[in-house]
Amino acid sequence: MTKQLPKVDVVLVGFGWTGAIYAEKLTAAGMEVLALERGPWRDTPTDFATTFAQDELRYYWRHGMFQEASQSTVTFRNNGAQTALPMRHWGSFLPGNGVGGSGVHWNGQTYRFLPSDFVAKSHNEERYGPLPEGMTVQDYGVTYDELEPHFDYFEKICGISGTAGNLRGDIREGGNPFEGPRSDDYPNPPMQMTFSQDRFEASARDMGLNPFPVPSANMSRAYVNPLGMQLAPCTYCGFCEKHGCGNYSKSSPQTTIIPVLMKRENFTLRTDSEVLSVEKSPDDTRTTGVTYVDTSGEEFFQPAEVVVLCAYPLENARLMLLSDIGTPYDPQTGEGVVGKNYCYQVMSGATVFYDEEYTNGFVGAGALGMAVDEYNGDNFDHSGLGFIGGGYIACYTTNARPIESHPVPEGVPGWGSEWKQSVRANFLKTTNVGVHGASMAHRSNYLDLDPTYTDRHGRPLLRMTYDFTLNDRRLTAHLTPVAEEIARGMGGREVNVAERKGSYDSMPYQTTHNTGGTIMGTDPQMSVCNRYCQSWDLHNLFVAGAGLFPQNAGYNPTGTVAALAYWSVAAIIDQYMADPGPLVQA
Amino acid sequence: MSFPTRRKILKSLLFGGTAIAAPSAVFGAIYGRGEGMPWEPLKGQPPYYGTQEDRFFTPDEREAVAAICARLIPSDGDGPGAVEADVITFLDRQMAGFYGRGQHWYMKGPFLEGTATQGYQSEHPPAELYRHALAELDAYCRAQQEAGFAALSAAQQDEILKGMDDEEITFDPVSAKAFFDLILKNTIEGYFADPIYGGNRDMVAWHYVGFPGTRYDYRDFVGHNGARIDLPPVSLMGRPGWNSSE
Numbered sequence: 072m073t074k075q076l077p078k079v080d081v082v083l084v085g086f087g088w089t090g091a092i093y094a095e096k097l098t099a100a101g102m103e104v105l106a107l108e109r110g111p112w113r114d115t116p117t118d119f120a121t122t123f124a125q126d127e128l129r130y131y132w133r134h135g136m137f138q139e140a141s142q143s144t145v146t147f148r149n150n151g152a153q154t155a156l157p158m159r160h161w162g163s164f165l166p167g168n169g170v171g172g173s174g175v176h177w178n179g180q181t182y183r184f185l186p187s188d189f190v191a192k193s194h195n196e197e198r199y200g201p202l203p204e205g206m207t208v209q210d211y212g213v214t215y216d217e218l219e220p221h222f223d224y225f226e227k228i229c230g231i232s233g234t235a236g237n238l239r240g241d242i243r244e245g246g247n248p249f250e251g252p253r254s255d256d257y258p259n260p261p262m263q264m265t266f267s268q269d270r271f272e273a274s275a276r277d278m279g280l281n282p283f284p285v286p287s288a289n290m291s292r293a294y295v296n297p298l299g300m301q302l303a304p305c306t307y308c309g310f311c312e313k314h315g316c317g318n319y320s321k322s323s324p325q326t327t328i329i330p331v332l333m334k335r336e337n338f339t340l341r342t343d344s345e346v347l348s349v350e351k352s353p354d355d356t357r358t359t360g361v362t363y364v365d366t367s368g369e370e371f372f373q374p375a376e377v378v379v380l381c382a383y384p385l386e387n388a389r390l391m392l393l394s395d396i397g398t399p400y401d402p403q404t405g406e407g408v409v410g411k412n413y414c415y416q417v418m419s420g421a422t423v424f425y426d427e428e429y430t431n432g433f434v435g436a437g438a439l440g441m442a443v444d445e446y447n448g449d450n451f452d453h454s455g456l457g458f459i460g461g462g463y464i465a466c467y468t469t470n471a472r473p474i475e476s477h478p479v480p481e482g483v484p485g486w487g488s489e490w491k492q493s494v495r496a497n498f499l500k501t502t503n504v505g506v507h508g509a510s511m512a513h514r515s516n517y518l519d520l521d522p523t524y525t526d527r528h529g530r531p532l533l534r535m536t537y538d539f540t541l542n543d544r545r546l547t548a549h550l551t552p553v554a555e556e557i558a559r560g561m562g563g564r565e566v567n568v569a570e571r572k573g574s575y576d577s578m579p580y581q582t583t584h585n586t587g588g589t590i591m592g593t594d595p596q597m598s599v600c601n602r603y604c605q606s607w608d609l610h611n612l613f614v615a616g617a618g619l620f621p622q623n624a625g626y627n628p629t630g631t632v633a634a635l636a637y638w639s640v641a642a643i644i645d646q647y648m649a650d651p652g653p654l655v656q657a
Numbered sequence: 658m659s660f661p662t663r664r665k666i667l668k669s670l671l672f673g674g675t676a677i678a679a680p681s682a683v684f685g686a687i688y689g690r691g692e693g694m695p696w697e698p699l700k701g702q703p704p705y706y707g708t709q710e711d712r713f714f715t716p717d718e719r720e721a722v723a724a725i726c727a728r729l730i731p732s733d734g735d736g737p738g739a740v741e742a743d744v745i746t747f748l749d750r751q752m753a754g755f756y757g758r759g760q761h762w763y764m765k766g767p768f769l770e771g772t773a774t775q776g777y778q779s780e781h782p783p784a785e786l787y788r789h790a791l792a793e794l795d796a797y798c799r800a801q802q803e804a805g806f807a808a809l810s811a812a813q814q815d816e817i818l819k820g821m822d823d824e825e826i827t828f829d830p831v832s833a834k835a836f837f838d839l840i841l842k843n844t845i846e847g848y849f850a851d852p853i854y855g856g857n858r859d860m861v862a863w864h865y866v867g868f869p870g871t872r873y874d875y876r877d878f879v880g881h882n883g884a885r886i887d888l889p890p891v892s893l894m895g896r897p898g899w900n901s902s903e
Binding site: 304307433487490576 | 685686687688689690691692693694695696697700701728729730731733734735736738755756759760761762763764765767769771772773774775776777778815818822841845846849850851854862863865866867868869870871872873874875876878879880881882883884885886893
């Protein structure tokens, strides 16, 4: 028996970054908003206080911050000829759980995609000719210029630390000269760099590159955001990524938005409430609300005027498939849209080992780094290279958490006396130059429902079919030597290169940047959502998150995820509420 | 433990419109509606594993596991190994708890042998995998050397571990390689984790590699410019007056 609840204006499925963004804007506009979060309530002083937040085993290795695979995981295979098997515990990526979602355990590296990233298909075809067979790259349907005010606002909500490289067309020393024009400077100056970044910067400048401080959601100074939330200076504790910040120094939904929301009468949050399906009207034109289950096992139907999917991209895609909304993608025919264009990130790098100097990696922060952008997007001529896209190359000092970070040079065994001595000799004396490569969509990489494995409610798990593509391999082969050259100029004893070769391995941590599956675009035959992130199929269903990306750029996704959320919620308030219906005529 | 307060439960019953007949059930807590931020004392207390009694391994298993750990991170050279760090106590605690039970892992069948890129696919949660693999290892050693693993010489032990690592020694029905990979990972965890979990006793591993532990403010050191920062480590338990010279 499903219990019927009173109707609300808007239901949000999931309460991380995008849930908080939609909720704040919609409640400010006077709507009654209910957020349903699968996981528990979590807050800074009680759940990751500075007295115990620096617990590497608990939060990373025992997944204290993440979705429990026992509740729901994905099945994985490299290609359609294999049998997908469950990821029995997380590895390569770490979906969040609970209030704040992955926005609690992120690093805070907050980039804007390049203007050309939003028109990847048309831009590259105009410049280089037709895309190769099987590459399903598309335009977003929204432009950088349209998103710019929303990028700017999110940077102010977070108090991003950085140096503007392009202020209203004025190229400025010390920033990223390749970035799209910004309407305003960053709200805070860049973080203080350490030895490793200084060496990276000098080496990159020697090569004629333009290094700039990574835009960081770790506070470079005390800050009050536009909602009146107070953030404190980052203390460089080195427990950022995979951990919560107990210091109010890393922007998260908890430190930038949620306390304001919790004071509003027209906002309600229900935790430990898992949405099972999005319900449709008999004529299949609207959603009527969602069915969810709480921890008592009881099912509820929550009616709503508007539903927004704010869960992690993988779960948003799965919910649409489970709810039979939109046509599932079929890799055989290339038809259908839900689950299409799953992309990731292509990571590689070079580790520098010093003899005399100490890099002291424990003095670090999630977004403490310097980067160069000469090899990102279409910032360089791709003629004759056989691939499109690129990536930034950066030297971060995020941590020296010893279970995770104890690099040893090539040739040292993985255990035993020699390993032990080498761990000690190098523990305080290494840094890394990483390539953060784009991931272009390919016909054979997609998401669908698994035929065999089910979650604790008996519903099919999501199946991920994914491997690195020819474009990925050429991209990483072109960029990794650049990272190596920078690394070799940093004055170390030796440099070890970690290339991205072979098939995608689902276990070693790479990034929690899973994109696509619920992509946006200009054509209902080719995308799940229109340019306002509104479902082509059900006009009162909106989708948030990196699942909207038709392909992934060479940057961390959160800045663009947030800008799209602000853009979409503005369309709901300014256009949809006055005249509910499709905002783009198919 | 964190449970919604009774008031919240009652409130959510009211909000739901219809009373639910099992008020003792813990279900979705409800927040917001102008009430501001909820707060509960002692909600996030860190776990503490400081006691000494055995919890999971039998005496024979314990001896074998301790011997394996002692070869993975030996006590020779210039610093402590798994023995000094008491990694065996860490492993015993882990296997007795949620991790050993695979409580947070997805453990539904069918169980098939995966590709190299599909990760752990054993039907056994970690503690069971240890138990089965240790029995297989014991049988292997007795068949080959007429003694259990712990009684062999260091060179013999290394040879066996290397064989498992390189997949030249296989067990049936569990995978020797899966066990080797897991115990190596867990041994490194125990060596380097906070002492509250039973390993890294007296922070010996942190002292050894120069990790200052669970401090949370390095602002004075950001401009170190490549110089050594000599800070004694701190654990989540603080720095009680254990036998250190600082």
